Amino acid sequence: MDLDLSAAEPFRVEVRQWLRAHVPATPLPSLETAEGFAAHRAWERELHAARLSVVSWPEEYGGRNATPLEWLVFEEEYYAAGAPGRVSQNGVTLLAPTLFRYGTPEQLARVLPPMASGAEIWAQAWSEPGAGSDLASLRATATRTDGGWLLNGQKTWSSRAAFADRGFGPFRSDPEADRHRGLTYLMFPLDAEGVTRRPIGRLDGKPAFAELFFDDVFVPDQDVVGAPGEGWRVAMTTTGNERGLTLRSPGRFMAAADRLVELWRERGDPADTAMRDRVADVWIRARAYRLKGFETISRTDDIGAESSVNKVFWSELDVALHETALDLLGPDGELAGEWLEGYVFSLAGPIYAGTNEIQRDVIAERVLGLPRAGR
Amino acid sequence: MDLDLSAAEPFRVEVRQWLRAHVPATPLPSLETAEGFAAHRAWERELHAARLSVVSWPEEYGGRNATPLEWLVFEEEYYAAGAPGRVSQNGVTLLAPTLFRYGTPEQLARVLPPMASGAEIWAQAWSEPGAGSDLASLRATATRTDGGWLLNGQKTWSSRAAFADRGFGPFRSDPEADRHRGLTYLMFPLDAEGVTRRPIGRLDGKPAFAELFFDDVFVPDQDVVGAPGEGWRVAMTTTGNERGLTLRSPGRFMAAADRLVELWRERGDPADTAMRDRVADVWIRARAYRLKGFETISRTDDIGAESSVNKVFWSELDVALHETALDLLGPDGELAGEWLEGYVFSLAGPIYAGTNEIQRDVIAERVLGLPRAGR
């Protein structure tokens, strides 16, 4: 057992130097605005030019075959440098892993390079008004037609969809099959004929989502991921992945915790040991998450349902970290700014990608081996 | 709306003066020992002689018809004075309210006076090895016999039963009836032929409970409370009452919170605002419980299931209060003493008289009106 990170040290140095030279001196405008979205897309292009947009991908798609340790190191440096949020995140962390598992060579070659360069930004289109946590009750349909499928119905809370180029998600292709069957996983253009998007605001009013309405939207067969009717299984790969490390890398929380310590140094009352105790607590939790990340990539087995343990931990840590920052800011805590933006973002953590209640059920059943509750 | 306590002021003064003159200067030995049990029984006799053992009862049974406000004031003064724990508590707070509702005049006249004087100390005998929270699954039996009933089977976690005189609880009198039916509520002597008691230790090893084994124990008809077969309903009166204020009067927590503030003053580090914040938090919660008590006795309607709200609150407060004290004591927190004894006692709170999980279910269904969960 060791924690020897020296193998990734040259890479760390390269990344750090590049970031120091390239991270914008003033923060980009919020990526939940048209202007900010464009600025973040340009930043993705810049990262891609340095082969830093998708470091763990194969070189042929724009990556550099980085090891998992190098990927963790990249994330540490990236967030420590205060680099911009990743507008390409939905595609890179949700769709790409699914394609690596189920995609055809043609799909990989066609979809991944523009995803890596930011030329195509992807939006997740999963939830529906009646199906938030309960994906198996999806109702938007994909109907067979000549050479492809026609999409109809509605998706909502579609992250990034207000400004993105393309979307992906499961649609009901066989209305006769029972809940988990008869779904097909599809990719589609957001500017296609028949797609209407209505931006909707998240908790701070920023249009981080959209509602999508589909009216006979044509999708060719080449944009089905996995086999038709296998959409549930394909989607579960994505959620499995989403609950692991990739959605929330340790570097993100360690950087935020370090900034919280900095905030304490600047704005905290040194005599207020109650606040100091809370800062220490979240910093320790961020360190725990970082070390757990090294443990996770050291394992050779599939972490499977244990990814739910990660999801519960990071989402609660993220809320606690930002609550602490707001409380430290006192009357200024409610004012717009970096910490409030982070707080609003953190509040989504315990809800999305499977609520924490569902994650705890998964932990109980699949990690602890408790009997399945009677439904 | 007012908080004018002056109507109870003369009574408060009387109680305070009496307690100042009579509370033992050195604490009595633990009531979970034979010696301490006897000392606490003698103390009950002394309280009774001053008509202070059961202030809210009618005079004919040894009380003084105190108003609910006077009862709250009595409790405040009693615990503020550091007076001994009440060895008669199981009888007074659990059996007596049941008798007031379901008992015959003969039972009231026979049972209550010796209960008030401490001549007869009662033990609750409800739980069984297979039936803790789930009372409806009780299996110890009461079988009809000439002029009474024969008890057989086992009870456990019977509070006070290691040293008490008599016990009470529901027994299964009709094995054919379904779970909630066919129970009969009985009183029985603990020294009767056929009763075997085996003291068992609670978390600190003190024999605060016993296991009871019944082998054809005869109980005459006059010791059935309510109608045979109605034991579930009779028992639910007791638990309803138990979850209200009588089991844990506000005076108890306010006195403990005030002692915690005193401990903070004596042992706390004034620069440790983190600990100060925790002390303040539990003190405020004790004050809230005190004020809620005044609200409760101001109401004329039945608080019904809202008693579950009280149970959850006081039990969590009691644990938090004692955890804070132990943490304040640092390395001495694990050592035997008043605070550790209180901590051990507090840990039973979220478990007994219906676990807090069951209380939350009751709140959800009967206070908030949420649909009953599918069972």
Next chain:
Amino acid sequence: MRFILDAEQRLFAETLDKLLAEAATAAVAREWAAGGHEPGLALWRSLAGAGVLALAVPESAGGAGPLPVELVTAFHELGRHGVPGPYVETAAAAVMLGRLPESSPATAWLPAIADGTLVASLALPPAVPYALDADVAGLVLSVDGEELRVAGHGEARVSLDPARRLFSVTAGEVITSGAAAAEAYDMGALVCAAQLVGVGRRLLEVSVDHARTRRQFGRPIGEFQAVRHHLADALVGLEYARPLVYGAALSYGTPGFAADVSAAKASAAESAYTAARIALQVHGAIGYTDEYDPSLLIRKARALHTAWGSPAAHRARVMSALV
């Protein structure tokens, strides 16, 4: 001793509840947030007509107060309905002004506050550094220690609660040196606590309704024990914050008032915020979405958590009184 609302007080609460339910307050708050103050000011006048503002003004100045129990009763309803506007600030200012000698020129504002024609705001640095809705207020005060000044204001700052528009102030001439910031702070914290309990209570109500009707996995989510227990915990917290708020109101004018207010504000802030977090969890993405109404109160609960003194600051004040 009768520590529950009497019949008249209950009727007052019900009257306000009905008035506010008919006023479509969520829409009023959204328009207020967007800079459209007319519906909010009309509601201000309606509430003044129902006597709400007069509760903070002494009889000698055309009011009916100060009546702290009735004030917290009213602010509980203002909170439940998410009413926008500087009500807390106006009440705090009125109570403070009402304690000046009648000869003081500053008392001249009181009759207009009582009848709803003068909207006030104030800043009390450091705990209350910004004046809420200063651009709407006809009177903006700044109090520092015993010095009361009329203040100007700068640009609006954006709060998490879009209906809370906060302004830096620039203090002007001293009006009087006889005012006590502590009087305004205590009353502001008290009615803010009542408002918070109302916010939490409404969030619990809408969450229970949602849990009864929203179906996932083939059943109402209110059948899931995790959801049931979350909601039970929200209720427990709020049920014990309320008596602290009324207990503090009843101690107005006694030496224990400041500490009682602090106990109430700390408890109200924690329990309302807990209710908000639970409401968000129970509503899921619906609670996280700007255009659905629960999000308005979820944001307000967080903003008011640190407004008028953080829970930790109020707990410290309780301990100062005890030790």
Next chain:
Amino acid sequence: MRFILDAEQRLFAETLDKLLAEAATAAVAREWAAGGHEPGLALWRSLAGAGVLALAVPESAGGAGPLPVELVTAFHELGRHGVPGPYVETAAAAVMLGRLPESSPATAWLPAIADGTLVASLALPPAVPYALDADVAGLVLSVDGEELRVAGHGEARVSLDPARRLFSVTAGEVITSGAAAAEAYDMGALVCAAQLVGVGRRLLEVSVDHARTRRQFGRPIGEFQAVRHHLADALVGLEYARPLVYGAALSYGTPGFAADVSAAKASAAESAYTAARIALQVHGAIGYTDEYDPSLLIRKARALHTAWGSPAAHRARVMSALV
């Protein structure tokens, strides 16, 4: 980088687990609590035979260490099995003594510690004011700053954990002024953290077993979502305490060691105590009953929570290192 136990380390843990499972440790602990030390001392010798004590002693003094990773691996198993005795104190003393110059007479105790023939205890006031099991120890030390003394002891005090018998010490002659209390404290806190994670882990294991088999309301209680979620939360806490413990072990000898140990101890204490409270709630009265085994570890988790520095004290030390 391979931040998981290697095959040899896993085998070591499994060997200890097997040895301890066969030793009926709950009965040993009960007898230890009652003053019957023989089975506990026999187990001490077995564990020494398996190399546990030698891990804390340098090779130059007949040991194999210090090997912090192997030490925390061993102490995790000692915790899981609720083994009684001053293992933490002996390990802390051995590591501290091992850092004295070889010429120091105090190093003469080390070979006997390594082979299990000398049981040690120590006090490090103020955080560790009592010496655990001083009456059983052949060597009782007291360290204050740099001064190391041999100590006498008074009567046993009663701890919540009956297998923890604490003694006041009376410090005798100074043996050396070259010892550092900090060295003993850091190592003691580290292995105590490992022990706590083991205690919590076993409490989770037995609670899961209980939830699978205990039936109430006609079904295993593990089907109730409240129970399931409690147990899931216990797991989440423990899963993140473990890497902090191993991370601290790997930083032994670096400047960050003290802060890393503090992060580990704070997290281990909180998560083990949470697991204990959950175990008590899931077991109900069974967990509250002296004669059932879960109560032994429930009590130990609370006692160790503040032993070797409270979580708050350790968090303060983390912040001192950061700011």
